[in-house]
Amino acid sequence: MAEYILARENGRVIPKEDKNFGISNRAKAAIREYGKDAVVNSTIGTLNDDSGDLIVLESVHKVFQTLGPKDYAEYAPIGGTPAFKEAAKKAAFKNNVPEGFIEVVATPGGTGSLRNAISNYTIYGDKVLTTDWHWAPYKTIASEIGRKIEVFELFNAERKFNIDAFKASVNDILAQQESIVVILNTPAHNPTGYSLTPTDWDNVIAALTESAQTGKAIALVVDVAYMDFAGDEDEYRQFIPKLSTLPENVLPIIAYSGSKTFTLYGTRCGAMICIAKTQAIADEFKRVCEFSSRGSWSNNAKVGQVILEKIFDDEELLASVSKERAYYRDMLLARGRAFSEEAAKVGLEIVPFDAGFFVSVPCDNPEEVAAKLEKENVFLVPLAKGLRISVASIPEAACRKLPAMIKAAL
Amino acid sequence: MAEYILARENGRVIPKEDKNFGISNRAKAAIREYGKDAVVNSTIGTLNDDSGDLIVLESVHKVFQTLGPKDYAEYAPIGGTPAFKEAAKKAAFKNNVPEGFIEVVATPGGTGSLRNAISNYTIYGDKVLTTDWHWAPYKTIASEIGRKIEVFELFNAERKFNIDAFKASVNDILAQQESIVVILNTPAHNPTGYSLTPTDWDNVIAALTESAQTGKAIALVVDVAYMDFAGDEDEYRQFIPKLSTLPENVLPIIAYSGSKTFTLYGTRCGAMICIAKTQAIADEFKRVCEFSSRGSWSNNAKVGQVILEKIFDDEELLASVSKERAYYRDMLLARGRAFSEEAAKVGLEIVPFDAGFFVSVPCDNPEEVAAKLEKENVFLVPLAKGLRISVASIPEAACRKLPAMIKAAL
Numbered sequence: 001m002a003e004y005i006l007a008r009e010n011g012r013v014i015p016k017e018d019k020n021f022g023i024s025n026r027a028k029a030a031i032r033e034y035g036k037d038a039v040v041n042s043t044i045g046t047l048n049d050d051s052g053d054l055i056v057l058e059s060v061h062k063v064f065q066t067l068g069p070k071d072y073a074e075y076a077p078i079g080g081t082p083a084f085k086e087a088a089k090k091a092a093f094k095n096n097v098p099e100g101f102i103e104v105v106a107t108p109g110g111t112g113s114l115r116n117a118i119s120n121y122t123i124y125g126d127k128v129l130t131t132d133w134h135w136a137p138y139k140t141i142a143s144e145i146g147r148k149i150e151v152f153e154l155f156n157a158e159r160k161f162n163i164d165a166f167k168a169s170v171n172d173i174l175a176q177q178e179s180i181v182v183i184l185n186t187p188a189h190n191p192t193g194y195s196l197t198p199t200d201w202d203n204v205i206a207a208l209t210e211s212a213q214t215g216k217a218i219a220l221v222v223d224v225a226y227m228d229f230a231g232d233e234d235e236y237r238q239f240i241p242k243l244s245t246l247p248e249n250v251l252p253i254i255a256y257s258g259s260k261t262f263t264l265y266g267t268r269c270g271a272m273i274c275i276a277k278t279q280a281i282a283d284e285f286k287r288v289c290e291f292s293s294r295g296s297w298s299n300n301a302k303v304g305q306v307i308l309e310k311i312f313d314d315e316e317l318l319a320s321v322s323k324e325r326a327y328y329r330d331m332l333l334a335r336g337r338a339f340s341e342e343a344a345k346v347g348l349e350i351v352p353f354d355a356g357f358f359v360s361v362p363c364d365n366p367e368e369v370a371a372k373l374e375k376e377n378v379f380l381v382p383l384a385k386g387l388r389i390s391v392a393s394i395p396e397a398a399c400r401k402l403p404a405m406i407k408a409a410l
Numbered sequence: 411m412a413e414y415i416l417a418r419e420n421g422r423v424i425p426k427e428d429k430n431f432g433i434s435n436r437a438k439a440a441i442r443e444y445g446k447d448a449v450v451n452s453t454i455g456t457l458n459d460d461s462g463d464l465i466v467l468e469s470v471h472k473v474f475q476t477l478g479p480k481d482y483a484e485y486a487p488i489g490g491t492p493a494f495k496e497a498a499k500k501a502a503f504k505n506n507v508p509e510g511f512i513e514v515v516a517t518p519g520g521t522g523s524l525r526n527a528i529s530n531y532t533i534y535g536d537k538v539l540t541t542d543w544h545w546a547p548y549k550t551i552a553s554e555i556g557r558k559i560e561v562f563e564l565f566n567a568e569r570k571f572n573i574d575a576f577k578a579s580v581n582d583i584l585a586q587q588e589s590i591v592v593i594l595n596t597p598a599h600n601p602t603g604y605s606l607t608p609t610d611w612d613n614v615i616a617a618l619t620e621s622a623q624t625g626k627a628i629a630l631v632v633d634v635a636y637m638d639f640a641g642d643e644d645e646y647r648q649f650i651p652k653l654s655t656l657p658e659n660v661l662p663i664i665a666y667s668g669s670k671t672f673t674l675y676g677t678r679c680g681a682m683i684c685i686a687k688t689q690a691i692a693d694e695f696k697r698v699c700e701f702s703s704r705g706s707w708s709n710n711a712k713v714g715q716v717i718l719e720k721i722f723d724d725e726e727l728l729a730s731v732s733k734e735r736a737y738y739r740d741m742l743l744a745r746g747r748a749f750s751e752e753a754a755k756v757g758l759e760i761v762p763f764d765a766g767f768f769v770s771v772p773c774d775n776p777e778e779v780a781a782k783l784e785k786e787n788v789f790l791v792p793l794a795k796g797l798r799i800s801v802a803s804i805p806e807a808a809c810r811k812l813p814a815m816i817k818a819a820l
Contacts, residue, residue: 005691006627006661007530007698008589014701018488046485056479064482069466072474072713075456075675078428108518108678108707115706120417124534124556137704144705145555146534179418217416251416265485266712268518268678281415288417291424294547295554296525297518301711302676303482 012143020381023370027379034377040402042380044393045190045357046265047229047328052393055328056263059321063310064303072303079290080106080271084305087312088271092224092256096237099244100275101282105289106300110225113255113272114141114183116292120285121181121219121251122147127173130183133351133360133385135190135223138183154194159352161200167207170218179217182208187236188226188356191381191388193336195230195354201239208250218250228261229329229392230355233322240275248277251285258304260357261325262311269304332357335391338399348407357392360385361406372409378402422553430791433780437789444787450812452790454803455600455767456675457639457738462803465738466673469731473720474713482713489700490516490681494715497722498681502634502666506647509654510685511692515699516710520635523665523682524551524593526702530695531591531629531661532557537583540593543761543770543795545600545633548593564604569762571610577617580628589627592618597646598636598766601791601798603746605640605764611649618660628660638671639739639802640765643732650685658687661695668714670767671735672721679714742767745801748809758817767802770795771816782819788812 020043027041036052047055080088085104089097107113118128124146130138131154139149152169156162173180184204187195196204208218220243230236243252251274258269272289276282293300311318332355339359343350351360363369366382373380381388387406391399430453437451446462457465490498495514499507517523528538534556540548541564549559562579566572583590594614597605606614618628630653640646653662661684668679682699686692703710721728742765749769753760761770773779776792783790791798797816801809 005688005694006589006629006659007694008533010529010533012701014698016697018700021487054480054484056483060483061479064477064479067474069471069474070464073466073470073673073676074464077431108711111704111706111708119420119554123418123420137708140701140705142705144529144702179416217418219416249416263483266483266709268707268709268711278415284415284417287426288424290428291422291550292554294521295550295552296521297678297707298521298547299676299678301518301678301713303711303713 011146023379023381026374030377030379039377040379040394040398042378042390042394042402044390046392047260047263047332047357048393050395057321057324059317059324060262060264060307063307063317067303067306071306074302076106076299076302076305078294078299079286080104080300081302081305081309083309083313085271087308088256089273090312091258091261091308092254092273093240094237095234096240098241098275100277101279102273102275103282103286104271104273105286105293106305107270107272107293108268108297108300109259109270110223110255110257111137111141112297113253113270114138114221114223115145115296116272116289117219117221117253117255118142118147118181119145119292120288121179121217123178126177128181128183129169129173131185133192135185136383154192155352161196163200163203163207166204170207170211174211174214174216179219181219181221183221183223185223185225187224187230188354190226190356191358191383192351192360193353193356193358194351195236196239198238201242205242205246209247212247212250215249219253220246220250221253221255223255225255225257225260226356228325229332229357231333243275248281251276251281258308262308262321264304264307267304267307268301269308332392335394335396335399338396339389339391339403342400343403346404346407348403351386357390359389359391360387361389362386363410369409373405376405378405421556433789433791436784440787440789449787450789450804450808452788452800452804452812454800456802457670457673457742457767458803460805467731467734469727469734470672470674470717473717473727477713477716481716484712486516486709486712486715488704488709489696490514490710491712491715491719493719493723495681497718498666499683500722501668501671501718502664502683503650504647505644506650508651508685510687511689512683512685513692513696514681514683515696515703516715517680517682517703518678518707518710519669519680520633520665520667521547521551522707522710523663523680524548524631524633525555525706526682526699527629527631527663527665528552528557528591529555529702530698531589531627532587536587538591538593539579539583541595543599543602545595546793564602565762571606573610573613573617576614580617580621584621584624584626589629591629591631593631593633595633595635597634597640598764600636600766601768601793602761602770603763603766603768604761605646606649608648611652615652615656619657622657622660625659629663630656630660631663631665633665635665635667635670636766638735639742639767641743653685658691661686661691668718672718672731674714674717677714677717678711679718742802745804745806745809748806749799749801749813752810752813756814756817758813761796767800769799769801770797771799772796773820779819783815786815788815
């Protein structure tokens with residue numbers, strides 16, 4: 001690690017090079033040398049077709065082609081356009097509208113929502129709680145504003161959601177600080193593909209209800225980036241109305257992203273949506289989060305907002321977008337099933353998997369195993385506790401082939 | 411000011427309502443009631459035509475219409491696409507390329523550049539220096555990450571750039587902390603329209619060279635948002651090569667924005683560009699600023715990046731964009747001249763003005779004067795030290811009419 005010359009470290013651990021960037025570059029080089037068919041590039045976080053090309057919904061692109069100058073060139077209001085806010089609520093809730101006071105603040109993807117939630121519901125130096133298996137940028141987001149990520153074990157010995165660890169960690173942190181932000185990435189968790197079950201959710205809500213008796217503020221951020229690629233869209237939203245049963249000092253915040261659902265990754269179209277028990281708490285949410293936006297990126301890019309407005313303003317269009325997404329979701333679900341079936345056949349242990357873009361394989365020496373696989377032109381991302389395979393970016397045939405190769409490399 | 415319920419104040423002063431939003435809403439209501447011609451809405455920060463409509467360069471919109479799905483839907487790399495980085499350098503420097511090691515990090519507008527510069531070249535609790543007349547969000551940006559804005563008087567008694575105040579403030583802050591970020595908004599400063607002269611720049615560089623003898627790090631952020639609306643584009647970039655003469659521990663950072671230059675406001679297309687004395691300092695800049703981006707908004711929206719790529723990849727297109735902008739710049743400059751001529755005629759004192767979107771009038775009771783003018787259907791923004799008039803958003807005729815009305819209201 002180089003020493004700092006003019007910049008200040010500020011408690012962050014800033015790598016010399018982005019690890020994933022290096023892997024991804026080596027994968028691209030291998031494709032150039034050996035051809036597409038000889039390489040499995042399972043590092044990518046977008047849904048790609050069987051040739052490895054990014055899927056963009058045609059119905060969404062048709063909307064893009066109708067846009068006029070003001071649709072992208074004009075500043076959006078800091079918190080988002082009014083019609084976008086309505087669209088974001090519909091997109092996030094569908095038929096599972098929660099009771100409570102709802103406010104929406106547009107953000108650049110899920111990242112912006114997480115950043116604003118941490119900035120407003122913790123203080124400098126605080127701990128932020130998430131699962132041991134987690135999307136690595138959570139740590140970057142927290143440390144960029146002087147907070148630390150603390151983790152609890154996602155699974156217990158029975159390979160079930162570890163509610164005891166969750167409860168203990170929440171209470172432990174709340175004993176040390178005046179408020180807490182808890183991040184749960186579900187359904188179709190990145191990187192394991194796990195989805196909290198209805199019982200898991202009941203347990204989480206009971207635990208937080210108990211912890212709330214301290215009177216301290218608890219912000220429960222649910223990162224739903226992959227929600228529309230888990231299975232039936234309404235079934236996987238059944239947890240949302242449950243959030244309304246939380247006590248007043250627990251604030252559920254949905255970190256909503258249009259990246260995957262509408263294939264709008266590069267437009268940075270997201271929103272943070274609160275489900276508050278009182279109007280005052282919802283107003284406060286809007287006010288403080290808009291302030292954070294103003295002070296970080298100002299207004300959010302408009303083009304994605306207008307695309308969502310237009311989709312939700314036209315039932316027929318919405319139906320065609322949903323239908324197109326369902327087609328690709330089925331493709332993705334088949335890939336995930338292929339991987340887990342083959343893993344079972346060859347006796348490869350995987351982390352409890354439900355659905356989504358990623359599958360994880362636990363192992364003790366991830367870097368080493370990943371390097372070994374690279375020699376066979378298989379590229380995947382080594383994490384702290386194992387390997388992350390993106391089934392979103394490789395064809396079903398590769399999903400069938402990989403488990404045996406990984407098993408052999410272990 | 412409401413007390414905080416669940417959110418944490420974190421040293422910020424978060425207003426109950428955005429002041430400008432209120433004024434702007436009252437202006438819109440007045441237009442609905444009395445008609446466009448009876449209302450002067452001089453609150454808007456975008457370049458509008460004489461009917462008050464946003465100007466979007468037609469040549470830019472033609473590029474937008476050629477975009478394919480990947481041009482907006484794909485994630486851009488965290489630091490920006492390689493071709494965008496080249497385009498941003500060309501756009502920022504034109505024929506005034508500085509010597510040194512240049513690195514570019516894409517950011518959501520100037521806001522993102524300022525945020526990242528402050529986050530990386532100061533520590534929590536530090537002071538950030540800018541001018542007493544300044545764009546209000548500087549304070550929001552600094553306070554959102556626990557820094558404070560300190561100001562020096564932009565003008566001395568002779569109505570010239572106050573180099574003595576500048577020097578004293580830099581040295582005073584450097585005596586208290588290990589590094590400093592200095593923000594200068596020039597040319598065509600928001601909100602006064604002042605542009606640092608070549609002599610001002612020589613003085614600033616001499617002062618910082620002296621302050622640098624402390625060995626402490628100085629990040630000099632030049633916010634050039636309005637650079638292409640000041641006058642001749644190369645003449646107003648002559649300060650850039652001068653920045654190369656600064657010593658190693660002074661890092662010039664250009665906060666570049668495509669918002670005004672390419673009428674891409676809502677795409678959040680900007681970049682921070684460093685002019686470093688060593689490769690190591692430039693590498694560090696890229697590394698720490700990309701980390702900050704990753705932890706704040708992740709990758710930056712792609713659509714604006716691709717539009718700039720395409721414009722700078724086609725000389726003919728670039729020429730037509732420049733020509734179109736020159737036409738609107740002349741329109742804007744004429745408005746500014748009209749305002750200052752009339753001000754001189756009626757004896758209205760204005761803050762030293764050169765060019766750009768805004769003119770400022772100093773006064774002791776800005777809120778009161780603004781309220782008085784609202785009764786005559788004139789809407790402008792009261793600042794701490796006076797009134798800000800956006801000549802960018804009103805026709806030349808209104809610019810001629812306003813000075814006498816303001817004079818009368820004072």
